[in-house]
Amino acid sequence: MIGGPADPEDDEEQGRTQQGRLRPTSAGAITGWVVVGLVGGWALHPLAERFRDTAPIVTWAQPLALLLVTAILGATAYVTWRTVHVHHQRLDPHQAVNRLVLARACALVGALVAGGYFGYALSWVGVESELGEQRLWRSVIAGLAGVAIVISALLLERACRVRSDGDES
Known part of the structure; x- marks a missing residue:
């Protein structure tokens, strides 16, 4: 059968096992999204001025909303860590998967958002404008x-890890 599941007996004969492990979010993926965000944020300033005649203003609401997300992720990571690693209780499978998906999605989107705001800040470096410095620092x-x-998403992802029977560390 082409593309079908492998026979477990064949895997055992060849010395391989199917363990179903997930790897942590890679630094390459995070870096890639930061770069995409940097380019997008940097391009936003000139494109907005060209098509809307004004660049977007960064208010205090944006960083505060991002800090709220950080606090929620951090609290979830703390609760998950204590449940799994201190109290040695297992999460329900759907809870573990939901938290892992949340952690990975937030890590990648957080990287995109960070890159976007840093790119937007870079676009204001050296620009003499009435609100230029304010946009730069708030960005x-x-x-x-x-x-x-x-960081908090990666901590949540790490809190979701459970030691398998074969792990010694």
């Missing part, structure tokens, strides 16, 4: 909040 703060989302 930097929002970018740092995006980095905090990535």
Whole structure:
């Protein structure tokens, strides 16, 4: 059968086992989304001025909303860590999958958002404008909040890890 499932007996004969392990979110994927965000954020400034005659303003609501997401992810990571690693209780399978999916999605989107705000901040470097400096610094703060989302999401992903019977570390 082409493309069908492999026979487990064949895997055992060849010394392989199907363990169904997931790898952590790679640094390459996070870096890739940061780069996409940087380019998009940097391009937003000139494109918005060309087509809308004004660039978007960064208010305090954006970084505060990102910090709220960070706090929620951090609290979820803490609760998950204590449940799995301190109290040695297993999560329900659907809870574990939901938390892992949330962690991975937030890590990648947080990287995109961080890159976008840093790119937007870079587009204001050296520009003399009435609100240019304000846009630059608020974008930097929002970018740092995006980095905090990535960190808290990776902590949640790590909290979802369980030691298998074969792991010694």
